[in-house]
Amino acid sequence: xxxxxxxxxxxxxxxxxxxxxxxxxxxxxxxxxxxxxxxxxxxxxxxxxxxxxxxxxxxxxxxxxxxxxxxxxxxxxxxxxxxxxxxxxxxxxxxxxxxxxxxxxxxxxxxxxxxxxxxxxxxxxxxxxxxxxxxxxxxxxxxxxxxxxxxxxxxxxxxxxxxxxxxxxxxxxxxxxxxxxxxxxxxxxxxxxxxxxxxxxxxxxxxxxxxxxxxxxxxxxxxxxxxxxxxxxxxxxxxxxxxxxxxxxxxxxxxxxxxxxxxxxxxxxxxxxxxxxxxxxxxxxxxxxx
Amino acid sequence: xxxxxxxxxxxxxxxxxxxxxxxxxxxxxxxxxxxxxxxxxxxxxxxxxxxxxxxxxxxxxxxxxxxxxxxxxxxxxxxxxxxxxxxxxxxxxxxxxxxxxxxxxxxxxxxxxxxxxxxxxxxxxxxxxxxxxxxxxx
Numbered sequence: 001x002x003x004x005x006x007x008x009x010x011x012x013x014x015x016x017x018x019x020x021x022x023x024x025x026x027x028x029x030x031x032x033x034x035x036x037x038x039x040x041x042x043x044x045x046x047x048x049x050x051x052x053x054x055x056x057x058x059x060x061x062x063x064x065x066x067x068x069x070x071x072x073x074x075x076x077x078x079x080x081x082x083x084x085x086x087x088x089x090x091x092x093x094x095x096x097x098x099x100x101x102x103x104x105x106x107x108x109x110x111x112x113x114x115x116x117x118x119x120x121x122x123x124x125x126x127x128x129x130x131x132x133x134x135x136x137x138x139x140x141x142x143x144x145x146x147x148x149x150x151x152x153x154x155x156x157x158x159x160x161x162x163x164x165x166x167x168x169x170x171x172x173x174x175x176x177x178x179x180x181x182x183x184x185x186x187x188x189x190x191x192x193x194x195x196x197x198x199x200x201x202x203x204x205x206x207x208x209x210x211x212x213x214x215x216x217x218x219x220x221x222x223x224x225x226x227x228x229x230x231x232x233x234x235x236x237x238x239x240x241x242x243x244x245x246x247x248x249x250x251x252x253x254x255x256x257x258x259x260x261x262x263x264x265x266x267x268x269x270x271x272x273x274x275x276x277x278x279x280x281x282x283x284x285x286x287x288x289x290x
Numbered sequence: 291x292x293x294x295x296x297x298x299x300x301x302x303x304x305x306x307x308x309x310x311x312x313x314x315x316x317x318x319x320x321x322x323x324x325x326x327x328x329x330x331x332x333x334x335x336x337x338x339x340x341x342x343x344x345x346x347x348x349x350x351x352x353x354x355x356x357x358x359x360x361x362x363x364x365x366x367x368x369x370x371x372x373x374x375x376x377x378x379x380x381x382x383x384x385x386x387x388x389x390x391x392x393x394x395x396x397x398x399x400x401x402x403x404x405x406x407x408x409x410x411x412x413x414x415x416x417x418x419x420x421x422x423x424x425x426x427x428x
Contacts, residue, residue, distance in 0.1 A: 025392065034413070038390065045414040047421035049393035050386070
């Protein structure tokens with residue numbers, strides 16, 4: 001009995017050591033938020049790289065092979081640098097991805113990169129609208145819902161955008177917070193006690209609320225959203241909301257950002273401290289293997 | 291006076307040629323070599339410390355150097371063939387071990403492996419600078 005107990009303990013110890021040795025890195029492609037238990041903040045590495053942690057907000061990533069690509073707005077995660085406003089879904093600019101990656105955030109949001117100057121984008125008053133079609137495989141409604149639910153706590157970080165979308169844009173007009181005004185022709189919506197006026201307006205049946213319980217945490221899906229016909233309007237959160245005719249265009253930012261100048265000190269050249277390698281690396285210290 | 295003008299014109303032509311060659315820098319034949327990576331790091335203002343030759347067989351390479359770049363553990367290797375470089379990447383991933391942040395990249399005939407073992411680069415800005423200098427080398 002005693003021998004058996006010792007053997008069992010030894011087996012557990014070996015298994016623990018083995019699992020530690022096999023701790024695998026998680027692969028990332030492009031910048032992304034740093035996991036909270038590793039200090040939080042933002043990782044600025046653009047090249048493919050690895051960390052010992054998995055993403056905290058997996059829904060704001062698209063997996064490309066083994067790599068995680070962050071598709072969200074970096075603002076809420078401590079990102080410091082240049083920011084460019086986008087509106088609605090669009091491809092994510094990421095080097096080295098073998099497949100397209102899409103940002104599925106509805107409404108106004110920021111990215112660290114500017115929209116490329118291609119016919120696929122219309123930039124109105126500094127806000128980029130992606131006007132080309134996105135393959136349906138990347139815009140599944142369930143995925144869109146999950147992404148926007150994940151982003152809902154960060155609504156205050158969105159840019160304030162008051163702009164009539166270009167006619168060739170086919171996205172959904174987002175009304176995210178109380179008191180926000182978004183231009184849309186001939187439709188007026190107010191909430192709570194939603195009042196809808198306008199030609200050809202379709203009000204869908206009352207939204208339902210579902211609660212999904214997962215152990216050990218509890219996940220509550222986002223509040224119901226109302227979709228009004230005509231130009232599609234999404235009301236993302238309850239509160240007095242007015243959607244009016246296209247009005248004056250205003251683009252603002254709640255927070256000003258700037259590129260953080262990163263200077264790691266004076267250039268002191270190669271080999272300082274390395275003695276013999278002062279002239280560079282090509283010095284031929286290698287052993288031939290080929 | 292005329293001789294002075296001729297001399298000035300010759301200098302201008304030489305400068306223009308130098309500028310043209312500099313601007314139309316072509317990719318290195320046979321792929322990027324270690325010396326170019328060294329030059330690129332210098333140009334990016336990265337500070338290399340204590341770089342010493344290290345056993346290249348561990349990385350399936352013909353030549354390797356290891357040290358620290360701006361306090362981040364770094365290995366650079368040179369290869370004779372693309373196949374060897376592919377094997378070297380796997381070895382590089384083993385070399386990074388359990389570092390909080392790491393990157394293993396190839397460019398031409400060279401490999402770069404960086405590992406932030408001491409957590410000196412929490413937001414990856416140094417590693418970003420190193421990898422950017424490496425990948426942009428042509």
